[in-house]
Amino acid sequence: MFLLTMGDCVPLTKEFTKGVCINMEKKQLLYTGKAKKVYTTDDPNLCIFEYKDDATAFNGLKKGSFEGKGEINNQMANFIFRLLEKDGIKTHLVEELSKRETLVKKCKIIPLEVIVRNVAAGSFSKRFGVKEGTPLKNPTLEFSYKDDDLGDPMINTSQALAIGLATKEEIDQIAEMAFKVNESLKKIFLNIGIKIIDFKIEVGKTADGEIVLADEISPDTCRLWDAETNKKLDKDRFRFDLGEFSDVYFEVWGRLNEYYAK
Numbered sequence: 001m002f003l004l005t006m007g008d009c010v011p012l013t014k015e016f017t018k019g020v021c022i023n024m025e026k027k028q029l030l031y032t033g034k035a036k037k038v039y040t041t042d043d044p045n046l047c048i049f050e051y052k053d054d055a056t057a058f059n060g061l062k063k064g065s066f067e068g069k070g071e072i073n074n075q076m077a078n079f080i081f082r083l084l085e086k087d088g089i090k091t092h093l094v095e096e097l098s099k100r101e102t103l104v105k106k107c108k109i110i111p112l113e114v115i116v117r118n119v120a121a122g123s124f125s126k127r128f129g130v131k132e133g134t135p136l137k138n139p140t141l142e143f144s145y146k147d148d149d150l151g152d153p154m155i156n157t158s159q160a161l162a163i164g165l166a167t168k169e170e171i172d173q174i175a176e177m178a179f180k181v182n183e184s185l186k187k188i189f190l191n192i193g194i195k196i197i198d199f200k201i202e203v204g205k206t207a208d209g210e211i212v213l214a215d216e217i218s219p220d221t222c223r224l225w226d227a228e229t230n231k232k233l234d235k236d237r238f239r240f241d242l243g244e245f246s247d248v249y250f251e252v253w254g255r256l257n258e259y260y261a262k
């Protein structure tokens, strides 16, 4: 990381954190994902995320976008990560550089999509024949193997260990983190009148071997229902053409800001 004096900073990518100015520029494009691009920086241990306005569903088969989605998801994910850090959850987040760019610790992403559910919906309802909206007697944890060519198949712990996706210790740590994130998210969202039905997280390993929460948490990666009306305030509005796709993202971001940014 470049640590410069305040006078050395140039506008746009400058941020002042506890008197330290972080000045980072995007270098090489490392990876283009469905919703963001990842760039290298001069520091081999840091990357820059640039969020796109794109939305995809069903493994990229359905495509859409709305103006401002990248800015909302970037700011919302960072905002939520900071709240999770207050609850003791370690994340990759270093600094928000602009509305759609964020400096993060470079991680080796463990190729598991980690899904926690509180209420039956989506593929859980379909797979087990449980009516959408049925509260679950306990939060559930499931893993998918993060591989687009295979369609992200569901995988259990012994299968993940058998093909070497992670070690037993890492999986135990991931499971503990996932339930902890769930407890924090339930609280964070309930304060703004939203129930968290389920969500997906990704976990990475930093250069010094620390397991951290990575990627993003946003209405793209969660099912969020209004606590009173059960109105869907997430990407299901895009997945299933329910309308008001952009409105609900602005709604969730607005509620978070109103409650927490006071």
Ligand code: TMP
Residues within 6 Å of the ligand: 115, 121, 122, 123, 124, 198, 199, 200, 220, 221, 222, 223
């Ligand atoms: P599912 O019910 O379709 O398995 O989705 C469970 C949760 O994971 C839901 O909150 C949406 C999120 N999710 C992603 O973030 N990315 C994905 O590719 C999929 C399939 C689901």
Ligand code: ASP
Residues within 6 Å of the ligand: 034, 055, 056, 057, 058, 059, 060, 061, 220, 235, 239
């Ligand atoms: N993000 C996934 C995709 O585009 C699927 C989803 O979120 O429904 O393929």
